[in-house]
Amino acid sequence: MLNTLIVDDESHCIKRLLHLIDRKPETFNVIATCKTVDDALSVAQANPLDLVFLDIEIDDKTGFDLLRQLDHIFFKTIFTTAFDNYAIKAFKFSAFDYLMKPIDFDEFNETIARLSEERELKGHNGSVKSLLVNMEQEQPKLLTIPSVEGFETVLVADIVHLEANGNYTFIYANDKKQIVSKPIKFYENLLDGKQFFKSHKSHLINMEMVKTFHRGKQAYVLMENGNQVPIAVRRKDEFLGRFR
Known part of the structure; x- marks a missing residue:
């Protein structure tokens, strides 16, 4: 009860x-x-x-x-x-x-x-x-992530990138990888589109955490945490446009 x-x-x-x-x-x-x-x-x-x-x-x-x-x-x-x-x-x-x-x-x-x-x-x-x-914020700065133990709060600015895994999402932040029982679409709609970019159907990247961009048949970015994240062909022009 x-x-x-x-x-x-x-x-x-x-x-x-x-x-x-x-x-x-x-x-x-x-x-x-x-x-x-x-x-x-x-x-x-x-x-x-x-x-x-x-x-x-x-x-x-x-x-x-x-x-x-x-x-x-x-x-x-x-x-x-x-x-x-x-x-x-x-x-x-x-x-x-x-x-x-x-x-x-x-x-x-x-x-x-x-x-x-x-x-x-x-x-x-x-x-x-x-x-x-x-x-108290027009754009919230803290994201609460449910976990087995309870909850963990991370700064949105510390999120490096997010990766879809079916109806789950991997969140990479503070040198950690956490899984959340929400689809990546939830975070795509939630996070600021000026800061976070959908580089691929399964990936959402923090543009402030992009370290280098690599051209080629399969373009990708190297993020601040050392992970490689693909840039879909149809998303490449929009991605590069963010730097003009």
Whole structure:
């Protein structure tokens, strides 16, 4: 059972979540529902929580105000929002789940199923800090990478290149190679297109990490970490155009 807190300043949104939760009585134990950040803070400090459904805009405050006031966060956060704005990009960079209002039944089930598959939330406090930093940036600077142990945060500037492996992606950064259970298309859409270039259908490179370019039948670049990454024939002119 997940000890659950719902934080939202609109009664009908709370009722919608409670309706969805009631369909899974074996999964949730709702500790409280709160309409203000102050009330939610009191509940979070007094109770061991596993999950918080957190609205972004709560009266004259935000859900981020709640997170900033907690020294240690041991619960999973699922944001709920009616606005598809800059916050969504920050959620994706920081590996946070979110649900768009009005909350769809299937999307709710998919999110909860994904949550159930995750292991213990080691390093979650660091992921929250990453989110709060990214919220202050027009272009997020920190990328949170889920791992077997929990989460690892890397500077976007330290990512050398990414390589597709089916529905997984290898991320090369800080002399490490990490595998993430997301397709490379996810990162192609997420990362700044001015900094990251799709050199090949299976490769995304950080243009600031390109060391040398080698022409030939199979052109390639040598990256700062010593790896060779191919440049597809149809991508070569656009790649060279970046240096003009």
